[in-house]
Amino acid sequence: MAGSDDSGHARRLVVVVGHVADADRYRDGDRLCVLRDAADAGALLDAELPRLGTGWRVLAVGTGPDVRAVRAAALARGALAEEVSVRVLDDGAQVRVHCGVCHHGAQARAGDVLECPGCGTALVVTDHESRVHGAVLGAPGVR
Structure with a gap:
């Protein structure tokens, strides 16, 4: 399958806002992109989403506000809600x-x-x- 890795999992564009933590939680087939600020997610997704094939998913990693901003940017660019997941590292206040x-x-x-x-x-x-x-x-x- 075009969007699967060798284990059958969907391949992911992992967008991390801030520092890269828990590197062992990412799979070999993941494309890892690190942003300093969630405000830059739109530009990153404009460049990355057209390169992804069928079956790819987007995983946003960061604080609660940052992952919500990345998810909103992905949805605004045509990603389906089912294609976007979030992992909150620090819920913050x-x-x-x-x-x-x-x-x-x-x-x-x-x-x-x-x-x-x-x-x-x-x-x-x-x-x-x-x-x-x-x-x-x-x-x-x-x-």
Whole structure:
């Protein structure tokens, strides 16, 4: 199979944001790409996705916000949700928040209430994750 390695596993484009950890967890057929910043995922995927054959998968590795950003970039470039997996190395305290009112982005801790920097609405940081935006929903709340 074009997208399989000798063991029958799907071949993977592994996008690591930050440092390469747990090198023993990657398979021989994996194509490993390391980014310093998740914001660079779009450019990397623009270059790598056209080179992948049928059956390849994308694995994003990094902090929670970083893997959500890589997954969103892959989906925006035509990858199917079933083709993209994530491995969170450090869940971290901060998450990217998408304002449900004005669509502005911010950073906050899960469960916090924050004022949206775009529209000033008090937002409750939910656990509802948007794969499209690579963020969790900031829903209007009561102060």
